Amino acid sequence: MSTREQALALDAQDPLAPLREQFSLPEGVLYLDGNSLGVLPRATPARVQQVVQDEWGTGLIRSWNSAGWITLPQRVGNKIARLVGAGADELVVADSTSVNLFKVLSAALSITVADAPQRKTIVSERSNFPTDLYIAEALCRERGFELVLSEPDELPTLLNGRTAVLMLTHVNYRTGRMHDMAALTAAAHAAGALTVWDLAHSAGAVPVDLHAANADFAIGCGYKYLNGGPGAPAFVWAHPRHASRFWQPLAGWMGHAAPFEFTPGYRPAEGISRYLCGTPALLSLAALECGVDTVLAAEPHGGMAALRAKSLALTRLFAAKVQADCPALRLVSPTSDVQRGSQVCFAHDEMAYAVVQALIGRGVIGDFRAPDVLRFGFTPLYLRHVDAWDAAEHLRQVLHTGEWREPRFQQRHAVT
Amino acid sequence: MSTREQALALDAQDPLAPLREQFSLPEGVLYLDGNSLGVLPRATPARVQQVVQDEWGTGLIRSWNSAGWITLPQRVGNKIARLVGAGADELVVADSTSVNLFKVLSAALSITVADAPQRKTIVSERSNFPTDLYIAEALCRERGFELVLSEPDELPTLLNGRTAVLMLTHVNYRTGRMHDMAALTAAAHAAGALTVWDLAHSAGAVPVDLHAANADFAIGCGYKYLNGGPGAPAFVWAHPRHASRFWQPLAGWMGHAAPFEFTPGYRPAEGISRYLCGTPALLSLAALECGVDTVLAAEPHGGMAALRAKSLALTRLFAAKVQADCPALRLVSPTSDVQRGSQVCFAHDEMAYAVVQALIGRGVIGDFRAPDVLRFGFTPLYLRHVDAWDAAEHLRQVLHTGEWREPRFQQRHAVT
Secondary structure (H helix, E strand, O other): OOOHHHHHHHHHHOOOHHHHHHEOOOOOOEEOOOOOOOOOEOOHHHHHHHHHHHHHHHOHHHHHHHOOHHHHHHHHHHHHHHHHOOOOOOEEEEOOHHHHHHHHHHHHHHHHHHHOOOOOEEEEEOOOOHHHHHHHHHHHHHHOOEEEEEOHHHHHHHOOOOEEEEEEEOEOOOOOEEOOHHHHHHHHHHOOOEEEEEOOOOOOOOOOOHHHHOOOEEEEOOOOOOOOOOOOOEEEEEOHHHHOOOOOOOOOHHHEOOHHHOOOOOOEOOHHHHHOOOOOOHHHHHHHHHHHHHHHOOHHHOHHHHHHHHHHHHHHHHHHHHHHHOOOOEEOOOOOHHHEOOEEEEEOOOOHHHHHHHHHHOOEEOEEEOOOEEEEEOOOOOOOHHHHHHHHHHHHHHHHHOHHHOHHHOOOOOOO | OOOHHHHHHHHHHOOOHHHHHHEOOOOOOEEOOOOOOOOOEOOHHHHHHHHHHHHHHHOHHHHHHHOOHHHHHHHHHHHHHHHHOOOOOOEEEEOOHHHHHHHHHHHHHHHHHHHOOOOOEEEEEOOOOHHHHHHHHHHHHHHOOEEEEEOHHHHHHHOOOOEEEEEEEOEOOOOOEEOOHHHHHHHHHHOOOEEEEEOOOOOOOOOOOHHHHOOOEEEEOOOOOOOOOOOOOEEEEEOHHHHOOOOOOOOOHHHEOOHHHOOOOOOEOOHHHHHOOOOOOHHHHHHHHHHHHHHHOOHHHOHHHHHHHHHHHHHHHHHHHHHHHOOOOEEOOOOOHHHEOOEEEEEOOOOHHHHHHHHHHOOEEOEEEOOOEEEEEOOOOOOOHHHHHHHHHHHHHHHHHOHHHOHHHOOOOOOO
């Protein structure tokens, strides 16, 4: 196990350390929840004010042209594409992750109905993020498909001639376990099924190469590791072999080939732009661009590979110290680097919630995920090795002092 | 026809005149496009900065509880409800207008399938806003329904035992013609059909009473007369008799009865909250609240009825002067007050686009709607009678000088 001095020494040598200067980190906070809501970039407030005051306030409706609002979903999409191995003009920003999942899953089912109507199941992980399962469940009801859920290790055995789609979140939100996207995509394709990947806990956190994995569809979240701000719009990608093949049913005007011709019949845009729907939430979209830029700022320093190396160092350090100091907690994240995303989770049947609250009381912000998980996300853009060490030390103290037993840490909030 | 002096005299007596002080109107601009993008309220920049700097920057993830983010869709929804005759907790802010239309139309079709499966058509207006028709077209394809389009006067004759849903935009985006919501809803109900009303050009513009009209579903836009900012989120309402009856297929976690229990099966929230889907775009949602507040500020001055009276005075004044001065332009908005929304439109086969551009060159901002419409929206919160007079005078001058023939006014933009 490392010492605090060793952690400080690692920070002193860290070539990514200057990237932390891009962020407004509040005093007295150790923030291990960038996988739920990324930190505010320093550039964002001024950019949002520019959009509000100049582009909206002064430019008004003219800003759709003069400020480039109309192409912002594509512009920001092209930036995100560089982080996930998508090609230029293959990815757009739109709507929420849930809504985008509905679009791509609808398209994937339409492809199935056309090419392989005997395939009737969507396979996913039982502990996938619930909104993904809810959207799939609703679509299955509508379209006469069946949702088949399993443990992660059993997934390959469930892929067969009945499988329409393998739908997975690349990095599990509760455990931080990362699937092998290329291997599972190959297994799905070998079984004749399509793949839909949710990159919510991957984009900006771990290297993703959608083309190398030969994935079919992907979606992702703007407000976690992309630092886009609360409820930032999400993104959607379809492999070019699929992008223009079917409409998705959210056939709004922004996905039309010529939205301002105002023709009554829907004619979808070529390519991924048909996955746009209504008018984008511009303030949130502009903030997202600032967040994505903070990740792209790592490109001269080695990009996602360098961020990944640091992330692994942080999660290793934290997990090792907590395991050594807090044997009461059960590590639920993989110890193997290749299977672990950018987070470390522990479980405890009784005290998980209260321990998280006690940590928050100390300014160490992680989160609780029902029913029993303590979750700690590590964003290498703004976290230092010493932060990982200090957070683990706070956790040790909260357990060893019994601080978590204080009544104020038992009280449940609406969002936890 | 009135004179400029008479217009000024009306402004001097206008009890709503102080409401204009709520807005940041750019110098040298006469803005007649609040029906496309409302003007920036003075309160918005500071509020957005508060959300960005304090709630996001400092509060971080804690703000879902401490800043009330988690209930903001309901809080802003309850404010909008007061403007459209909806009850408390019957209306929420979510997603875009297009996405919300998909939700309510899906629900209406589900009700039809359950109660009256022989009904197979959605009836709408041929010149309805295209995104509404696109969404309906896509749903019809998915669900085996047929979209039947007609001219507005023929609508009642098309309602019959085959009709599932009458789907209309209350005020037409091109002509400004306003449907009689109560009469058409009664006709639809008499034929056994449900109604879906798009209030994009109504909310904050004309009095709407969803309960008095006995409407079934409604959606609307946040960035037009509600002054919520570019791409502000939209709203959705279902009559309480329908709200809890069916899921809508965009079954995201924010519409779940207990989103933070993270249970794998979807259990929809009671009432309208099940029409939420993903995480809301918080910056845009916070800006929307400021915009809605500018409309609610009229309540002590007579509310929507007073705003409506002023709007009618403005549109009458403008239409009368343009008709007198510019006989080449064909009025396409109704002359009857009860049939006219808060806009005045003229048509011209050749010069519509260039005339609008020439007006914009003079700082008089209206918009062109393909193929031949010059559209002028009147937001009584911030427009004066003299603005209506001056705008009409600019239009007269653009036509009479031939200024619109200048080549720079012929060049098409992406968004017009």
